[in-house]
Amino acid sequence: MIRKELKPFGKSSIIEGNLPSGSRVLLIDDVTGAGSAAARCCEILHELGIEVEGYSSIVDRQEQAGHNLREQFGVEWLPLVLIGEY
Numbered sequence: 001m002i003r004k005e006l007k008p009f010g011k012s013s014i015i016e017g018n019l020p021s022g023s024r025v026l027l028i029d030d031v032t033g034a035g036s037a038a039a040r041c042c043e044i045l046h047e048l049g050i051e052v053e054g055y056s057s058i059v060d061r062q063e064q065a066g067h068n069l070r071e072q073f074g075v076e077w078l079p080l081v082l083i084g085e086y
Contacts, residue, residue: 019045022051024053025051026054030058032079034063
């Protein structure tokens with residue numbers, strides 16, 4: 001889990017869990033729009049030496065998240081449902 005901001009208590013870490021440098025992860029989100037939150041997660045993990053293998057969300061609002069993540073980070077993206085399908 002990646003926090004939106006550091007908390008002044010607890011472990012004071014931007015991520016929760018044990019992810020050592022060199023880890024490879026798949027990010028999962030509920031809803032994705034343009035991908036700005038996903039891009040922020042990719043940046044944070046990259047800075048920590050963690051490789052993002054892919055990104056998936058349950059619903060894609062079809063606002064170019066997949067294109068943006070591929071362009072910026074080379075991350076493949078797989079939504080489960082496209083909002084335009086319903």
